[in-house]
Amino acid sequence: MAPETDRRLLELGACWNSGDLCFVVEEWEDHYDEATARAKDYCRVCPKKVQYECMRHGLLFEKEPYGVWGGLSSRERRAIRRARREK
Numbered sequence: 001m002a003p004e005t006d007r008r009l010l011e012l013g014a015c016w017n018s019g020d021l022c023f024v025v026e027e028w029e030d031h032y033d034e035a036t037a038r039a040k041d042y043c044r045v046c047p048k049k050v051q052y053e054c055m056r057h058g059l060l061f062e063k064e065p066y067g068v069w070g071g072l073s074s075r076e077r078r079a080i081r082r083a084r085r086e087k
Contacts, residue, residue: 005061009053015042023067027074039068 010016015023020042025035043051055070058077066074 005057006053009050010057012047012050013042013054014045015039018042026066036068036073040071040073043068043071 020038023035023039023042025032025039029035043054046054051070053070055072058064058067058069058072059080062081068074069077072080
C-alpha cells in the first residue's frame with residue numbers, strides 16, 4: 001500500500017490555486033511542450049519540501065497520468081516507473 005500524500009504540502013504549491021490549465025495538458029495536444037515548460041516554471045518556485053511531496057505523489061499514484069507533478073512531466077514519470085520495474 002502506498003503512503004498517503006500530505007495534501008497540506010501540495011496546497012502550499014505555487015500551482016495549487018493558479019487556475020492555469022498548463023497542468024492538465026495531455027501528450028497528444030499540440031501545445032504539450034509549451035504547457036509542460038510553463039508548469040515546470042511553477043515547480044521551480046516551490047519550496048523543495050513541497051516539490052518533493054508533489055513529485056512523490058505523481059510517481060506513486062499512477063491515476064495521475066497527465067500533467068506535471070513536482071517538476072516531472074507525464075513522460076518523465078512514466079520513464080522513471082519503467083526503470084524501477086526493470087530493476
